Amino acid sequence: AKSHHRGTAILFTAQHETDLRSQSLIEQTLRHADLEAEFELVYQPIMDVTSTKVVAFEALARWDSPHLGRVSPMDFIPVAERSGLIQELTRSLFAKALSALEGWPEDVALSFNLSTCDIAAPAAMAQMAGLITSSGVRPERILFEVTETALMRDCADARQSLMSLKALNIAIAIDDFGNGYSSLSYVHKLPLDKLKIDRSFIADVATDQACRDIVRSIVDLCRNLRIACIVEGVETQEQMLVLRSLGCLFMQGYLFSRPMPLAEVAAFLKACDQS
Numbered sequence: 001a002k003s004h005h006r007g008t009a010i011l012f013t014a015q016h017e018t019d020l021r022s023q024s025l026i027e028q029t030l031r032h033a034d035l036e037a038e039f040e041l042v043y044q045p046i047m048d049v050t051s052t053k054v055v056a057f058e059a060l061a062r063w064d065s066p067h068l069g070r071v072s073p074m075d076f077i078p079v080a081e082r083s084g085l086i087q088e089l090t091r092s093l094f095a096k097a098l099s100a101l102e103g104w105p106e107d108v109a110l111s112f113n114l115s116t117c118d119i120a121a122p123a124a125m126a127q128m129a130g131l132i133t134s135s136g137v138r139p140e141r142i143l144f145e146v147t148e149t150a151l152m153r154d155c156a157d158a159r160q161s162l163m164s165l166k167a168l169n170i171a172i173a174i175d176d177f178g179n180g181y182s183s184l185s186y187v188h189k190l191p192l193d194k195l196k197i198d199r200s201f202i203a204d205v206a207t208d209q210a211c212r213d214i215v216r217s218i219v220d221l222c223r224n225l226r227i228a229c230i231v232e233g234v235e236t237q238e239q240m241l242v243l244r245s246l247g248c249l250f251m252q253g254y255l256f257s258r259p260m261p262l263a264e265v266a267a268f269l270k271a272c273d274q275s
């Protein structure tokens, strides 16, 4: 038993070291990366399931590194945050997203992810606001997604950042709702327009009564607070029908489309009779 235990410990250490090595490799590579050239956005539609029209596209970052190949945002976003590169990356990506948005129909919005570090830095937020103002797109067409952890960590600063966005008529969504510490206590204190229910509740919604109850109560909460509710990670027709019966109107997931390159957005909109 003793040697087995030691074996496990060694295995754990080796895995841990591999993680640290790959994180520092990502960090080194990221420091020397050409942010403009190596990073792109793909776009995933958020659907109004009643009209089957696209209400928005969520922009999702992709990194194709000449040295590392494709790296997932789950791997490079945390590294970019820790190493102080996130603000520059966010600004560069947001400029690309804004110019994409300029080419879309007026009734289609852009949903863009902000990290904790972005909303914690008032100067960075002011720069983002400047990009919007000089682009000429209506700020009402922009939705920023922020996670619960981002909001919890620095509630006062985050609140101030969000208020300054609100002043410009930019909408704010809380992302990954329900995944993490319970948030009901501060949801009503923040100027939120939308709430995205975490994908983990959707995976079993068709088969698990407890998941259904949770989704139903979040939908009720949104109705009471008068904020729109979006469900993400909808993969099957069955999930979609159950979610509709629970009162969900806005959905996103592989059932409708995977995230797509900008070049495919026009054809997708055309197929939805929106061009």
Ligand code: C2E
Residues within 6 Å of the ligand: 044, 059, 060, 061, 062, 072, 073, 074, 077, 093, 113, 114, 115, 175, 176, 232, 233, 234, 235, 252, 253, 254, 255, 259
């Ligand atoms: P997120 O904001 O929760 O984005 C949704 C993730 O779920 C995306 O993964 C998307 O591709 C994936 N997804 C969408 N529909 C389905 C589905 O039906 N089933 C399943 N299993 N997955 C689905 P992705 O693109 O790998 O992004 C992962 C995370 O990285 C995002 O989670 C977000 O937190 C972060 N991220 C991505 N782009 C950016 C960015 O530009 N800025 C910041 N700060 N974070 C980003």
Ligand code: CA
Residues within 6 Å of the ligand: 058, 113, 145, 175
């Ligand atoms: Ca998101």
Ligand code: CA
Residues within 6 Å of the ligand: 175, 176, 196, 198, 199, 232
């Ligand atoms: Ca999410």
Ligand code: CA
Residues within 6 Å of the ligand: 176
């Ligand atoms: Ca997530």
